[in-house]
Amino acid sequence: MQINADIQVLSVCSSDVSGGAARAAYRIHQGVRSLGVDSRMLVKYKGTNVASVHALSEFVPDNPLYDAYDWCRTKIQNKIQHAQWRPYQYTKHNYFLSDLRGTCLHGALEKIDGDIIHLHWINNRFLDIRELASVRKPIVWTLHDSWPFCGVCHLPMDCIRYETHCGICPMLGSEVERDLAYKVFDEKANLYTDLNLHIVTPSSWLAECAKRSALFGRFPITVIPNCLDTELYTPRDKKETRAFLGYEPTKNYLLFGAMQATKDKNKGFDLLLHALQNLNIVDAELIVYGTDEDLSIYNIPMPVHSLGYIQSDEQMSMLYNAVNVMIVPSRNENLSNTIMESMSCGTPVVAFNIGGNGDLIDHQKNGYLAKELDCVDLAKGIEWCLNNNEGNILGIIAREKVLKNYIIAKVSEQYKMLYESLCK
Numbered sequence: 001m002q003i004n005a006d007i008q009v010l011s012v013c014s015s016d017v018s019g020g021a022a023r024a025a026y027r028i029h030q031g032v033r034s035l036g037v038d039s040r041m042l043v044k045y046k047g048t049n050v051a052s053v054h055a056l057s058e059f060v061p062d063n064p065l066y067d068a069y070d071w072c073r074t075k076i077q078n079k080i081q082h083a084q085w086r087p088y089q090y091t092k093h094n095y096f097l098s099d100l101r102g103t104c105l106h107g108a109l110e111k112i113d114g115d116i117i118h119l120h121w122i123n124n125r126f127l128d129i130r131e132l133a134s135v136r137k138p139i140v141w142t143l144h145d146s147w148p149f150c151g152v153c154h155l156p157m158d159c160i161r162y163e164t165h166c167g168i169c170p171m172l173g174s175e176v177e178r179d180l181a182y183k184v185f186d187e188k189a190n191l192y193t194d195l196n197l198h199i200v201t202p203s204s205w206l207a208e209c210a211k212r213s214a215l216f217g218r219f220p221i222t223v224i225p226n227c228l229d230t231e232l233y234t235p236r237d238k239k240e241t242r243a244f245l246g247y248e249p250t251k252n253y254l255l256f257g258a259m260q261a262t263k264d265k266n267k268g269f270d271l272l273l274h275a276l277q278n279l280n281i282v283d284a285e286l287i288v289y290g291t292d293e294d295l296s297i298y299n300i301p302m303p304v305h306s307l308g309y310i311q312s313d314e315q316m317s318m319l320y321n322a323v324n325v326m327i328v329p330s331r332n333e334n335l336s337n338t339i340m341e342s343m344s345c346g347t348p349v350v351a352f353n354i355g356g357n358g359d360l361i362d363h364q365k366n367g368y369l370a371k372e373l374d375c376v377d378l379a380k381g382i383e384w385c386l387n388n389n390e391g392n393i394l395g396i397i398a399r400e401k402v403l404k405n406y407i408i409a410k411v412s413e414q415y416k417m418l419y420e421s422l423c424k
Helices: 020-034 064-081 129-134 180-192 204-212 238-245 269-276 313-322 337-344 375-387 390-405 408-423
Strands: 008-015 038-045 053-055 116-119 139-142 197-201 221-223 252-257 284-289 304-306 325-328 349-352 367-370
Touching: 008 020, 020 038, 020 139, 020 337, 020 408, 116 408, 129 180, 139 408, 197 204, 197 408, 204 221, 238 313, 252 313, 269 375, 313 337, 325 337, 325 375, 337 349, 337 390, 349 375, 367 375
Parallel strands: 008 038, 008 116, 038 053, 116 139, 139 197, 197 221, 252 284, 252 325, 284 304, 325 349, 349 367
Antiparallel strands: none
């Protein structure tokens, strides 16, 4: 695509396609390019062959001596700056935590032209945000979780210390005020002081959290939702889809899945298991993706079919279309790609009324919002969707909401307008 643009944007994300945040960032990147913005991506892990996406490896010097130097620098930095990482007992060990350690970018932020730096999810030891200290151009930061305004956690759950100052971190199991979370929080506060920063959140819920935070409360915050390709995630004939996949034509299929579906505590597989014990439906089967675990070890009161890991959007679209209900029992969600994708395919979703789920699901209109972490109500929602979806009316209304609010063109236009306002 030939781009004749007045605005050059460098989007930074750990990956271009692996994970929900990466897929959201890539869709925005492609969408604004279609509107004439010269958008480039810098990623640590590149999964596409798109020329506008640059892997960090392109900037790493091909020099054995430099490799040795970089290895030593990283080891020394980690030992000196984060020697505290070990002593804590991780009472929340199933939650993902991040400190400030990152990979050397070898000047990539300066080597790729850009009027604006657009940050997305930059963890997994990718971008050490201290490298932003030399950036004098506007920075847009789209939040895919809470880590940017917290100490070390991505999902603070019930903790609200980020509103004042992180420390005595429950995720670390710490009883020390000036623990690692406290010190990382301080480093972020010092760094953010000199940045020209504009925050974007995909959900109203996360915007409110960011506004209340001590780190981001003084910055401008805009709500722009995630988007998706509604021509790819589109309704299909359910009978034909089931026949193609080898599923039975009249069975009630329930779908659950995520990255690390059974191991990531936030995804709520344990809560789903409790809900299934309270179900009163016949001829049902649970389909699970995102795990290679043997599910027979769990006491699941219905047949279970595990699909392993799915990377293809086309396969996911087929799967959404084959099932009756998508179940998202997460303890915490921003603006769930999974919910949005399922709704776009015309399949209703049952989820807890937490985070940004209420932005997507209209209770008992296009799906069901169960009471927060109430497994009995989650089961009730599954039954309600199965019993109140004559002619797929719930799915039709769900699809209409996605077309009205979350198409790539509409969301990309909002980002383009934001870029233009920051370049004036």
